[in-house]
Amino acid sequence: MKVSESSSSHPSVLGLAAYFSMLVSQRSWMRMLVAALAALGAAAAQTVDHFPVPAGSHPHDVAPAADGSGVWFTAQRSGHLGFLDPDTGEVRLVPLGQGSRPHGVIVGPDGAAWVTDGSLNAIVRFDPSTESFEAFPSDRPGVAVRQLHGRPGEVWGAESGTDRLVRIRTR
Numbered sequence: 753m754k755v756s757e758s759s760s761s762h763p764s765v766l767g768l769a770a771y772f773s774m775l776v777s778q779r780s781w782m783r784m785l786v787a788a789l790a791a792l793g794a795a796a797a798q799t800v801d802h803f804p805v806p807a808g809s810h811p812h813d814v815a816p817a818a819d820g821s822g823v824w825f826t827a828q829r830s831g832h833l834g835f836l837d838p839d840t841g842e843v844r845l846v847p848l849g850q851g852s853r854p855h856g857v858i859v860g861p862d863g864a865a866w867v868t869d870g871s872l873n874a875i876v877r878f879d880p881s882t883e884s885f886e887a888f889p890s891d892r893p894g895v896a897v898r899q900l901h902g903r904p905g906e907v908w909g910a911e912s913g914t915d916r917l918v919r920i921r922t923r
Contacts, residue, residue: 803836805843813856817880818863826854826867833857833867833878848876848885860902862922868897868909875900875909875920888920 805811809827811834816823822837831852832845848854853871860866865878874889875897890897896913905923 801838803838803841803843805834805836806830806845809834809845812854815857815859815865817865818859824857824859824865826857828853828855831871833865833876835880846878846883848872855898856900858900858902858907860900860907860922861904866900866902866907868900870896870898875907875918877907877920890914890918 805825805827808829809832810829812826812828814823814825817835822835825834825836826832827834827845830845831848831850831854833848833854835844835846836842848867848869849872851871852869854867854869854876856868858866860877863880865880867876867878869876872887872889873893873895874887877886877888878884879886890911892911892914894913895911895916895918897909897911897918900907900909902908902922905921907920907922909918909920911918
């Protein structure tokens, strides 16, 4: 960059300010570029694994198990709650019942897998320690609960089909 000069052949204050501003901008840009490249390098060092599930199951949502042993998933098309052991690749499917079309799954504060199932018009809890189900059907048709979130003692869902929120107390 050319620094503007005054009539006395000395760089003007404005010219110096512009020059230093450009240097700072270039250095900031360089720092951002170095940081971005470092982040890309870190991302490139990560691995991506894919795990096949049974054909036709059409997995929808996933939730890591509370004990870290695997991942729960909803097999929306086949009507199952699935469990993947990523160490072995083994998949176990648990049927949710005739006509089931599970959508969302979370691991609740109680360690159980909680599933939304619009076709059953219910929220379903699966206890992995006892391998038992408990259904919480809605009192209205067409609730369309798709998402759940939990906190100690409670699981919450949104009944988008009936304009309501639902809370299930787990204690």
